[in-house]
Amino acid sequence: MAALRQTHSVENKHKLSNTLRNWLPILHSSLSDLGEAMAPFVESNPVVEVSSGYEEDFEKRIPKKIINSSISNSRTEQIEALTIQNRSLYDVLDEQLEAPLFPTPISQKIASYVVANLDENGYYEGSSEEFCQKNGIEMAEFEKIRLRFAHVEPVGIGAKNLSESFLFQLDSSDISDEAYRLAVNVIEDLENIYAYSDEKNFSEVMRVLGTFKNPPSIEYQEESSQIVPDLMIFFNEDEQIEVKLNDAYYPTIHIDTNYGVEHEFVSQKIKEAKSLVDALDMRKATLYKVGLMIVEYQYEFFTGGSIMPLTLKTLADEFGHNPSTISRAIANKYIACNRGVFAMKEFFTTAIDEDVSNAAIKEFVVSLVKNENRAKPLSDMKLLELIQEKFKVQMVRRTIAKYRKQLNIAGSSERKKLYHLH
Template identity: 30%
Template sequence: MALTTRLEFRQSQALVMTPQLMQAIKLLQLSNLDLMAYVEEELEKNPLLERVSDDDGPALPGEVSEPASVGSDGEGPQEWMGEDLATSRNAIEDDLGTRLDNVFPDDGGPAVASARAEDVSAAHSEWASVGTGGRDDGEYNLEAFVSAELTLADHLAEQLSLSVTDPAQRMIGQHLIDMVDEAGYLSGDIAAVADKLGASMAEVEAVLAILQGFDPAGVCARNLTECLAIQLKELNRYDPAMEALLGRLDLLAKRDFASLRKLCGVSDEDLADMVAEIKRLNPKPGLAFGSASVQPIVPDVFVRAAPDGTFHVELNSDTLPKILLNQVYHARVSKNAATPADKTYLAEKLQSATWLIRALDQRARTILKVSAEIVKQQDAFFAHGVQHLRPLNLKTIADAISMHESTVSRVTANKYMATARGIFELKYFFTSAIAAANGGEAHSAEAVRHRIKHLIDSETPNDILSDDTIVEKLREAGIDIARRTVAKYREGMRIASSVQRRREKQGAALSR
């Protein structure tokens, strides 16, 4: 067979992921906090993008500023003020490599710039006479006086410097403090510390005993038992009976009060007092120091009941980045782009800004569209509660709004909906279906979990429901469910077994 060169034409279909498409997909699955960070980064990189302040009025993500009337000399209304003006101008000058003299009508040129520099220098000399943290006109920033948050490591280090004077012991103590986690537990092996520092085990244990006496009580413990024992010793409540109880915390977790009573050699009343004493202790004493600030959930969508019985769905405008494409500024700097590289740079920035605004607008519209369909599908939940939550999957929503399931999945990720019943993640409304016993409409798994919890909460110490009994009651209510499914849902809600619940409730009844 001879080898020849030939030219052939073939037609095929392929999905090409353009940078713009990848950007739109990325924005779609970002949370509102991640989106804000992404937009801030784009604002720093693209001088044609402009942030809209609250004073400028509401603006949707897709809004583009209309070009103002520009004369033949390129002059027009000043769009950027103060620091934004200087920053944006410097960015354009650096990137284009050209000097933009007389582009800004308020700029008086090098002479004025020199005069301004002298004014700044003079102002700096006047500030030199003012005390730190204040101004001579009485205005100052209160945030400058806010002290940094005290971490657990800093708190322990301060106590170490006051309690230990020996340099070797201080070194060992500081090394142990560095091994304490945020909950206050010593996470490492002290034998490895002794080997690393060239100290004996007795020296390390002696320093550890000093650290375990620091505030807060229970800190630097190696396990939960030691943490509780340190706190009980601080309260002078650590006796042989309590020591025996701490040695079998597994029995306490199982609510096996009969075995504990026999092990500790105490009466029912004394055992109840000991258990109550342990419950008042802090199992994680270190969390009071240097814990990370909790970021509150900001909903992306609001759902409100309408007078006609329907529900009104609207976006949270506070989570939508408000940016504009400054076409006036683009028109000005375009006239000074003399080289092909300058024109290419401006064209790329213009295209990037346009695509970002369109992607933000499309993201907002898609979130609203998906949220509205979720409310439509789950209207019984919003009207009557979790017991009326219907089974729902991504395909149902995708088919209803003519979108792909992957798009709906990205939209519901890290998005939250504020309702009259609380704030829920959009994924909360997608639950699996459990068949009805009489062949009727299927039940939502979340609604079944709610029923199981309600049945268990309503039981009495003399009538504890086993998993088999719960299955029978659910089938009487028209829910066909297996016993292993009931056990799985119960364990997922951290509800103890019927045996453990009986011991706990009977023990509570005896203590009263």
């Protein structure tokens, strides 16, 4: 095993002082939201100024050891390309599955089922009747809730087909009242679209249709919100694995000591400002130690192997905290390595079940696809069924789709085409 080299001399604090307990939001926030988490403390303190950690280009902040010419170009390119990762469509949709569109438990359950059964293009392909029978819901009620996706961003998601997706998007467009009826007719008869070319408002309809997303999930297939990792784990030119804090993205705190410290108010504010600095140091120390432990327990993963079973309790015992505290601490935190960008929680078994790791599920998916019938590739729903049968866990289809994409495995229809070509 290559030696583990620590690149930061950060003080590890196992116990939070009473003062630092006030700064827990700083630990729990993602790196991109850190400035927002600090805002309430900064706004009430006149001796503190904060410089954003996002003012410089990210490329300038990549560690020199990562971009050093002695490292192979492929590894360098991987690190540079994967240090910022896209936010998934499902993350965006999950945030909208609540009031006002879905205010009740039933509406949220239906909406969650719709999201869990979207295909790669964003169209709904679930078995509505089976879901309704299982949950005692009328089909009319199900459809009523599903049609609310016309008001969900990105508009067009959750439709059953292209025409319905366009109808969803039509209601959010800038089309005139005079052209609206023609647009509906055209959308419902897309195969004969040019049969309407002599209609008065046809040119406006075509202009509006040209702005629609097709497929509805296209913007999340190409680009989306940036996620900045807290840690970078990589092998240096000496083939030693390094854990590097992405501390260049941290805000810089400036404390103005020109005020008269003899005043009790100023003295208190300076003390609070120093506690804020301590809170940032504590955040760095905590996450850096998490990174070291992940390398210790998951070393094989960083050398091309699988993620090993690791529970949050193991990490919590090391820190002397409750597992729920550690869970919040690693939430929305990411690690960049030469295999990609991964959420910290991906390295822990609790994401699925205490005894079943994400890696075990992924390995099973790989074996299933490798041995599938090429004339009839396994759909995500079939993969889900086989996984639940083998591991006795409850999952949703979109989780399988997410794992499949992480493994760079195409959807069943695409695999069928690829098999046919070969």
